[in-house]
Amino acid sequence: MMHIFSMKSKTKQMSISDIPDAPVLYLPLLQHIGQAAKPIVEVGEYVLKYQLIAEETRNLSANIHAPVSGTIKAIELHPLADGTLVETIVLQNDFRNEEITRPAIEVDNLTSDEILAIIKGAGIVGEGGAQFPTFVKYNLLGKKIDTFIVNGTECEPYLTADYALMRDKTEELFRGILLINKVLQAREIVLSIEKQNKELLDIFSPFLSQSEYKNIRVAILPNQYPQGGELQLIKSVTGKELARGVLPKDEGLMVSNVGTIHAVYNALVESKPLTERIITVSGEQSKKSGNYQVKIGTPISHVLEYQNLTNTLDDKQLVLGGPMMGKNVVETSAPIIKGSSGVLFFKKKEIKRNNCISCGYCVDVCPMKLMPLVFAENYRTGKIASLEKYSLNSCIECAACEYICPSDVPLMESIKEGKIKLNALLTHAN
Structure with a gap:
């Protein structure tokens, strides 16, 4: 493990407050590890706040509920922060917040x-x-x-x-x-x-x-x-x-x-399903930093609007989550999901990538005792099958290796893309 800059002072003393609700919410059917939930509502249907709108399908799945009352506008493919398309329930908010009857629990x-x-x-x-x-x-x-x-x-x-x-x-x-x-x-x-x-x-x-x-x-x-x-x-x-x-x-x-x-x-x-969570909004480009209670499904573009920032990525870098393990946002219509801990706004920077100098710093800081430089080399040269031998899937994607790398080698790209290609290879082999 290692020491890194905290950068928490900007929001640490701020109490939890609310971001106004968005007019449209996007609720991915896959915002958990495992199988996508199955929608149980139809386009045009009116739903109440906290109503079940998608059911878990197997053990590794999770129910999804309406964060607000309103009308189901669509059930369609919609991007997550990294651009991955996932079937999503689109909910038009009527701003009435009419709730289902919640049972009292002893x-x-x-x-x-x-x-x-x-x-x-x-x-x-x-x-x-x-x-x-x-x-x-x-x-x-x-x-x-x-x-x-x-x-x-x-x-x-x-x-x-x-x-x-x-x-x-x-x-x-x-x-x-x-x-x-x-x-x-x-x-x-x-x-x-x-x-x-x-x-x-x-x-x-x-x-x-x-x-x-x-x-x-x-x-x-x-x-x-x-x-x-x-x-x-x-x-x-x-x-x-x-x-x-x-x-x-x-x-x-x-x-x-x-x-x-x-x-x-x-x-x-409170008999409340998981329809909202607390996130941190911060970063050097943030104009209204703080800790906010937000509805699951709130599009990142709505947070940008609340920040009085333009809805473009031309001049800024957005991260959903933390700067180390979060996802770079490539589509601002992507929503806050159940595992989103923050939205961070940074100045866009061009990083010059250099060749690995085999210093071994990435190995020294890896908490899982892996060899990130080997991942990068095998991925670069197309030796995907070799990534299994070096336990690529044991990587927790903490990004400590890329943080410490003096050559700015794109280690996380090789790890994340390498996992996708390796798992596809293993699936095909089975």
């Missing part, structure tokens, strides 16, 4: 199975970026969890959405932790934060002193990147180094992002 009387069913019904996926369906992750299948790690380690530069959530919605977060632990039954709960955010201890203290939260402790970790990665966090908190391919719950561990936990709280206590 939270304290819920069984583990009932909690999992509500999480599944709410369409909750990991908000830390992985977008793994949460009800699948929490389904232990007889396994015992010893340590439940609550991931508040927001290691990406610029992003402060998780920090704002922990500060502004502390009671909801702590209650959500306890509700999830009714399923996990973990002996120990560890809430991890970085040293640069240690002032949160003063906010957590009144809760930690209460008997119901006696099993929760706070771990203050170094300001290192990618400290928030699941395997890296597990090692930092427990000292355990999991082998590649081993699931944390197989080793008695569970890691969950604070945003995911807050979504579970909303589902169980």
